[in-house]
């Protein structure tokens with residue numbers, strides 16, 4: 001059996017969070033940001049996380065993104081337990097295996113759309129030939145290859161941000177409020193694009209959002225309240 005077939009049938013594929021808890025703050029001000037959270041997101045699945053402000057959604061993304069270690073519980077990405085990685089290995093793992101999409105694209109102002117993607121590729125794989133056009137075409141942005149962020153609309157910046165997050169072909173995509181800066185039509189387009197790329201590339205995608213108008217694009221919607229997932 002070749003390795004590809006083996007991994008395809010592996011039930012550890014995607015994001016698996018089991019019983020993660022995380023307290024933030026000190027003393028009386030301690031808050032249980034994550035309270036025994038379990039969540040599984042399989043390749044090709046787009047899962048939305050909703051919930052009130054302060055419910056722990058950003059903490060969940062930070063833990064899944066190997067930016068914060070939970071106090072207890074386990075988080076695995078394609079079978080790798082994040083707790084087994086030291087700082088350097090975790091940074092390397094994050095770069096190659098986790099794509100991040102932020103509220104307004106978070107692009108580097110001085111770089112063109114193509115260069116944003118090339119930079120990530122160079123950081124992850126060293127100096128190799130990489131043509132950003134295919135990925136930019138996938139998000140409908142190949143005609144803006146040479147445009148800098150200030151020459152793009154909010155929706156276009158978000159599209160480039162999505163393409164950039166996919167450069168390393170990560171198994172996990174973490175998306176924080178992707179429609180916060182967009183009008184209704186652009187919001188629909190961007191989340192439809194996320195859903196399509198998630199399915200076509202077999203990525204496990206977690207999207208935190210307050211935007212209930214985009215939830216129909218998602219496979220599942222889970223709700224956080226007071227650090228707990230109430231319907232994982």
Ligand SMILES: Nc1ncnc2c1ncn2[C@@H]1O[C@H](COP(=O)(O)OP(=O)(O)OP(=O)(O)O)[C@@H](O)[C@H]1O
Nearest residue numbers: 024025031032033052053054055056057058059060
């Ligand atoms: N560094 C910190 N120190 C102490 N408490 C914190 C810290 N960061 C977050 N918190 C608290 O942890 C809880 C969860 O915060 P978190 O940012 O994860 O919520 P959220 O659901 O993402 O909120 P929002 O929708 O407003 O972004 C909140 O009560 C918050 O006040």
